[in-house]
Amino acid sequence: MQRLQAYKYELMPTGEQQRDMRRFAGSCRFVFNKALALQKERYEQGKKKLGYAGLCKLLTEWRNGSETPWLADAPTHPLQQTLKDLERAYTNFFARRADFPRFKKKGQSDSFRYPDPKQIRLDQANSRIFLPKLGWLRYRNSREVLGAVKNVTVSLSAGKCFVSIQTEREVEQPIPNGGSVGIDLGVVRFATLSDGTFYAPLNSFRRHETALRKAQQAMSRKTKFSSNWKKAKTRVQRIHSRIGNARRDFLHKATTTISQNHAMVCIEDLQVRNMSRSAAGTTGQPGRNVRAKSGLNKAILDQGWAEFRRQLDYKLAWNGGHLIAVPAQNTSRRCPCCGHVSADNRRTQERFACVGCGFEENADLVGAINVLRAGHAQLACEVSGAVMPPAAGTRRSDSCQLDAEMSAVGIPRL
Incomplete structure (x- = not known):
């Protein structure tokens, strides 16, 4: 099988190379914004x-x-790739996979490909890479690049330069x-596994x-765009970078451990955008418990659930596993x-106590067990050719029917 993998390193450019990279990133941002403004203008005029x-x-x-003669100083291919990114953004918007493309801002996601x-x-032996109109650049060689190079992306973040080398190999x-x-x-426990183990949250932002x-x-006390303001802004960016790096390191370690030790992982299909929506309401209908909901939203977004699921998906594929998302x-x-099923079964955040049979256990562990069972049922329906898999949290009139479907595909009854 073919594996696409990217290797990211920190660059060590000279002063002139760093200035060129900032100019190239600015040229790509200018082309993207100019093309987006043109597309919006054509739409307002009724043109295709x-x-x-x-x-x-x-x-x-x-x-x-x-x-704009200064655009000729930038390499052509990165500028063309910017237009391809805009075309992809439009495609995702019309397919309802993303919002409408927005204009790029200086200092946010500055990169070119x-x-x-x-x-x-x-040249891995000498820890350097040659890029058009930049020349040879040295990088911090932390691991070997495996496979044939497909493309290279240069990014600028928090005053540092990085190179991401995408490769392909068999x-x-x-x-x-x-x-x-x-x-x-969850928030109190970042991830609780159905076997009883759990990962404590990192809470990098907190x-x-x-x-x-x-x-x-x-x-905020500095004069905007002054030298002191730029220094203060750099300090803010470095803290944001430290927060993101710590979160990504935590997620990579957790997902690597899970993907290497399990063949199938069942996870909740969480709608994070809806879960972290503001409760402020409107002037006519103000929300309730706005401050508490704001703190909960901040804690939810601090976990990085979407990135956790994305990493689990491709790492399981690399190790031959399978990821199943259930409602x-x-x-x-x-x-x-x-x-x-009853809301009274979970009176507190931590404990689960069934009002029907009296079963008691940690609520997160109960959720993980139910997610695993729902994943088994969904897999059984996919194998048997059923149109709609059963949703998590629903009961069948005949409970033996579910167990029969699970046994038919070799899944033991929980």
């Missing part, structure tokens, strides 16, 4: 949207025109290790919240023994 080929013709005019591997030379079909497990995500608040307050309704309200 330009495709990628039409935008590339305009890009040639912009590079050779008298208004080289798509042609023939123009890229990688690997043997992996054989998964371990069995199946269900995972219940750990740095005081330092971040003080740095932002110091920046999250009533997973923590359904008794795993008698199947009774």
